[in-house]
Structure formats: C-alpha cells, structure tokens
Amino acid sequence: MTTTVLTKEDIDWGNLGFDYKPTTYRFVATYKDGAWSEGELITSQTVQVHEGSTSLHYGQQCFEGMKAQTAKDGRVLLFRPELNAERMRQSCERLSMAEVPEELFLRGVKEAVRANYSFIPPYGSGAALYIRPMLLGTGENLGLRPAPEYEFRVFVSPVGPYYKGTGLSLIKLAVTDYDRAAPSGTGAVKVGGNYAGGFIATKIAKELGANEALYLDAATRTYLEEAGSANIVISLSGNRLITPLSPAILPSITRRSVMQIAKDELGMETEERPIHFVNEFSEFEEMGACGTAAVISPVQAILHKNEWMYMKNSREGVGPVMQKLYNALTQIQKGERTDPFGWTVEVEL
Numbered sequence: 001m002t003t004t005v006l007t008k009e010d011i012d013w014g015n016l017g018f019d020y021k022p023t024t025y026r027f028v029a030t031y032k033d034g035a036w037s038e039g040e041l042i043t044s045q046t047v048q049v050h051e052g053s054t055s056l057h058y059g060q061q062c063f064e065g066m067k068a069q070t071a072k073d074g075r076v077l078l079f080r081p082e083l084n085a086e087r088m089r090q091s092c093e094r095l096s097m098a099e100v101p102e103e104l105f106l107r108g109v110k111e112a113v114r115a116n117y118s119f120i121p122p123y124g125s126g127a128a129l130y131i132r133p134m135l136l137g138t139g140e141n142l143g144l145r146p147a148p149e150y151e152f153r154v155f156v157s158p159v160g161p162y163y164k165g166t167g168l169s170l171i172k173l174a175v176t177d178y179d180r181a182a183p184s185g186t187g188a189v190k191v192g193g194n195y196a197g198g199f200i201a202t203k204i205a206k207e208l209g210a211n212e213a214l215y216l217d218a219a220t221r222t223y224l225e226e227a228g229s230a231n232i233v234i235s236l237s238g239n240r241l242i243t244p245l246s247p248a249i250l251p252s253i254t255r256r257s258v259m260q261i262a263k264d265e266l267g268m269e270t271e272e273r274p275i276h277f278v279n280e281f282s283e284f285e286e287m288g289a290c291g292t293a294a295v296i297s298p299v300q301a302i303l304h305k306n307e308w309m310y311m312k313n314s315r316e317g318v319g320p321v322m323q324k325l326y327n328a329l330t331q332i333q334k335g336e337r338t339d340p341f342g343w344t345v346e347v348e349l
C-alpha cells in the first residue's frame, strides 16, 4: 500500500471536460486457475493480454462507472459503491465471467482513489474523480467459450461535466433509426458490447443538433427506454415522477437514488412503468437524463421523426423539479448536508 501524499496536482479543475487524464496508479487483480490474486497498484496505463482473449473477439468484457468527490470538510466520498459491485456481479453472471467479489471490488476502488489523491478535484471545483472499474476476459483462447483468465482493473481520471456548459444546462435528445438492446439481450447489464453499436446513433443525434441519442424499445419502437448513457425520469402534473420500466434498460444507480429522493424528500408519487412515447408526450412537464456522468441533466426537447418536441416546463430554462432533484442529490454526494439514506461511503486517506 502507498502512503497518501496530501498535495494536489496543478490542474485547472474548473475547466476539465469528460476526457481521460492520466493519473499515477491503477489497481489490478487477476483471476487464474479458479482464484483471484490479492491485487496491487501499478503505474502502467497499458493492458497486456493474449491475442486470443475473449474480451477482444467476443466482447466478454464489462465495466462500471462511479465518482469520488471531495466534501466541504475534506473527506473523500463514494456514492453507493456496493451497488456498483452488485451490478458488476450481474454483468459477470450474464456474460459467464468470473465474478469479482464485493470485497475485491470495493478494495480496488478505494485503493485506486486513495493512491491518486493528488488528482481528486477539490471541493467546490465542480469536477469529480471518475472511477472506471473494468473486467476483461483474458488468456489463450480461440473457440466460442468463456475465458480461462480475467483481469480486473480500476483506473481513475479527474473529469468535469459530461455535457458541456456550467452547472445545470439543458440538453436535447434525438430518436434515431437504431436500437440499443433487445428485450432479452444484454441491455440490462453494463457490458462493452452494448456501446459500440450506439456510436453511430450518437453521431447522428449530434448531427441533428442533439447532445445524445434517445432509444425506444427495440420490439415495438413505441415505449421510452433510455439515452445513450443515462436513464430517463419524467415529471408529470400532480407532483408525480415516472420512469420507464423495461428489461432492456441499464438500471442506473443515479435513477434509483433520484426516485427515492423524489418520494421520500419531495413527497412525490413515483412510478416505474412502461411509458408510451408518442401518446404520453403531451403530459411530460420536465424530463431528466440521469447517470453518474450526466448526474441529472434536464432535457429540453426531443427530436422524433423530424419534429422537435418540447417539454412543457423546460422551454424557458431548467424546470423546478429537475432543479430540486439535482440539488438534493448533489448535496448528498458532496457531503453538503446530512445523508439521510446512508448512501455515501468515505475513502479513508
């Protein structure tokens, strides 16, 4: 273990984008002959794997995304990391990969954060330390079968907002002709194979003037699913917040938290159910795209079949519901108020 050096890098924290910025250490553990190694911190940014690795040929790979933030009192906080460990376990199960034990997952995350202390953005900078745990199928292989070996790696990078703009800025989404995930496919797990197919949809969405693609259900193209890397929540009149129910959506930890805040703190009536995009759109007051990277980005409009459709309460600016949810969530994440749900986990320095 390294001893933490409590100094900060000379970085313009306020102007970071969502890009890879090299840090000093990453945590790596390997699975071989049916057992995990203890794991260690290394400095190499390069992964070396066999040319036959299943992660390279067959997409036997999964990952997670989380953030560490500095609280006002200097503590470094993770947000519900045990849920990321559990979701990676589900991804492993779906792709027949060796499971990363929760203890190893959490230790890897904490060690990677602690070892790169100097890269954790200071409180108030608007930036965070993005954490990317990943699991790769490795080892000699050729046929269609699960890998004999695995590498679990956690690297980190200081990041600014995912969508450019300061504070809460409105985004736009566009429905394209591409699907993200089939109903009984792999949409509900965070596996690499789900994403390359979406690059073209994102590219088209951007060319059409949106920030990101929005997906409808692949079977009928009528029900709302999610954006490229964020789940959707929608406020309706009568203090209600709804979110799509579908087996192809990646279950966002941010969304789960936002729904609970809405119910327990804002007294909203919350519901997860199929949402018919065209038939129900006129009722949408505000929409938010939620995820670790997006936090909760208010959606102003959606391009669907060449028509821009605007949310009722977002024409002029960020609506009150998304603003309240954003404030409540980020205040907990940054330790700016007591954490009534016990969601934050401190990384001991």
Ligand SMILES: *Cc1c(COP(=O)(O)O)cnc(C)c1O
Pocket (backbone or CB within 6 Å): 065, 190, 226, 227, 228, 229, 230, 231, 250, 251, 252, 253, 254, 255, 290, 291, 292, 293
């Ligand atoms: C990671 C991800 C999300 C957001 O999940 P969080 O746990 O909130 O970070 C949403 N949708 C997709 C497709 C994702 O990959």
